[in-house]
Amino acid sequence: MGWIYYMPEILFVIAAIIAVFGIISLVRSLSADKEGKILCRKxxxxxxxxxxxxxLFxxxxxFDQEYEDAEGYLSRNMKPIAGKDQIPTGRRACWLEVFTCTKCDxxxxxxxxxxxxRGEEYLKGTYILPYASFRSLTEQWEEMDWNRERR
Incomplete structure (x- = not known):
């Protein structure tokens, strides 16, 4: 009886260790999100x-339209808007928030x-993506003269 005999137990222990790390990571992510924070991707x-x-973009x-490659699709197709009143019926929008890591910046x-x-937001997806792809969009949003648009 060599080590091969214990292979199922060894594989079970390895799988259990991976599952524990996955659960810890999930709990950290959920608690950070609850506090208005996210975890750094890096x-x-x-x-x-x-x-x-x-x-707001x-x-x-x-409705239920899906897209692949969220980073590419969103960075190419997001259009800045001033408020939720500018969202046409049946069209989707997204909130973008910028975060900075407390450790690596x-x-x-x-x-x-x-x-x-009917005034309620139905979440279709949440994505944590690199800022670089969306920098120009946030700058474009900041440069908009929203008071002029509402006249």
Missing amino acids: CQAPAVKSASHAY LIPAS ERQVRIRDFLQV
């Missing part, structure tokens, strides 16, 4: 909001894709 340290407000998706964004139905 070093897993807590990241905090960099801006006091969230940016319209996307060309409707890496910037990233959390995007919450939603459909607005």
Whole structure:
């Protein structure tokens, strides 16, 4: 009876260790999200909001339409809007929030894709993505003269 005899037990222990680390990671992520933070994609340290407000964008998706490659699709198709009153019926929008890691200063964004139905936001997806892909969009949103648009 060599070590092969104990292979099922060895595999079970390895799987159990991986599951424990996965559960710990999930609990950390959920507790950070509850506190308004996210975990850094690079070093897993807590990241905090960099801006006091969230940016609102319209996307060309409707109802249950799905898209692959969230980073590419969203960075190419998001259009800045001033408020939820500018979301056409049946179209989706997304909130973008910028976060900075408390340890490595890496910037990233959390995007919450939603459909607005009778004033309620129905979440379609949440994505944590690199800030670099969305920097120009946040700058474009900041440069908009929203008072001029509402006249």
